[in-house]
Amino acid sequence: MLCHMAFLCFRITLNRASWKVRLGCGQLIMAARDLAVQAVSLYKGYQIGDVAIQALKDINLDVLRNEFICLEGPSGSGKTTLLSLIGGLDVPTSGKIRVFGTSLSHCDEDYLAVFRGVYVGFVFQSYNLISTLTTLENIAFPIELAGFKDERINERPTKLLEMVGLSHRANNFPSQLSGGEQQRVAFARALANNPPLILIDEPTANLDAKTANEIITLLGKLKEEGKTIIVASHDERIKQLGDRVLKLHEGSLAE
Numbered sequence: 260m261l262c263h264m265a266f267l268c269f270r271i272t273l274n275r276a277s278w279k280v281r282l283g284c285g286q287l288i289m290a291a292r293d294l295a296v297q298a299v300s301l302y303k304g305y306q307i308g309d310v311a312i313q314a315l316k317d318i319n320l321d322v323l324r325n326e327f328i329c330l331e332g333p334s335g336s337g338k339t340t341l342l343s344l345i346g347g348l349d350v351p352t353s354g355k356i357r358v359f360g361t362s363l364s365h366c367d368e369d370y371l372a373v374f375r376g377v378y379v380g381f382v383f384q385s386y387n388l389i390s391t392l393t394t395l396e397n398i399a400f401p402i403e404l405a406g407f408k409d410e411r412i413n414e415r416p417t418k419l420l421e422m423v424g425l426s427h428r429a430n431n432f433p434s435q436l437s438g439g440e441q442q443r444v445a446f447a448r449a450l451a452n453n454p455p456l457i458l459i460d461e462p463t464a465n466l467d468a469k470t471a472n473e474i475i476t477l478l479g480k481l482k483e484e485g486k487t488i489i490v491a492s493h494d495e496r497i498k499q500l501g502d503r504v505l506k507l508h509e510g511s512l513a514e
């Protein structure tokens with residue numbers, strides 16, 4: 260009981276503090292709880308033998324909940340690296356990053372794995388489907404990984420496959436699907452645990468015009484659902500869907 264009351268007092272104090280900030284600074288200052296992503300002076304470096312590569316330099320970025328961001332920049336400018344840090348696939352060399360209020364700057368792999376399972380859906384450049392699992396099993400995989408054993412494993416993958424228009428390919432393996440079909444399965448898998456944040460790397464780069472259109476329609480649907488979406492892409496149609504376009508150049512965000 261005492262514990263419960265202490266927790267309540269703590270929450271009320273926090274809420275008051277947040278409102279004080281809002282009231283004191285007007286509408287210019289956003290309460291942290293409205294932010295999906297907050298990066299402060301983020302750096303990511305790699306060392307290969309004697310060669311040091313600075314993939315990201317002094318990235319400062321706020322992304323609102325429900326915002327759709329398009330990330331563009333030349334090859335090697337750091338787009339995939341930035342998506343990896345936001346999605347907790349890797350940690351920064353220095354700087355701070357918070358995603359839905361969770362600090363990811365100094366986390367160990369176990370913590371990051373749980374974070375990813377709850378908050379993030381990835382669609383990678385190379386789809387990353389598991390070749391030995393069928394389409395349906397690939398989509399069910401993150402649900403099983405998150406520890407759910409109920410009807411979600413049976414029902415949700417079937418519904419997601421229907422959503423991406425591939426119900427008839429449920430029992431096929433990835434190698435039996437076209438690139439565009441694999442891309443759509445990757446989208447369905449990213450949505451398996453209904454994450455609030457979707458990170459997508461070059462979704463239309465290798466697709467023909469018709470399949471790219473299907474993916475863009477899918478992105479529009481996700482936007483309407485209120486997901487926070489960050490897409491690395493140069494596709495003009497995706498840029499038009501976005502609320503903002505961010506430009507990376509040699510690891511830095513353009514002003």
Ligand SMILES: Nc1ncnc2c1ncn2[C@@H]1O[C@H](COP(=O)(O)OP(=O)(O)OP(=O)(O)O)[C@@H](O)[C@H]1O
Nearest residue numbers: 305307312314332333334335336337338339340341
């Ligand atoms: N694991 C790694 N080890 C060493 N260097 C890396 C690693 N990953 C990325 N890099 C380097 O970091 C820089 C940024 O790479 P990144 O993959 O983020 O670029 P990108 O903008 O996604 O490029 P592309 O458009 O070709 O996909 C590049 O110079 C790349 O060679």
Ligand SMILES: [Mg+2]
Nearest residue numbers: 338339384460
């Ligand atoms: Mg990339």
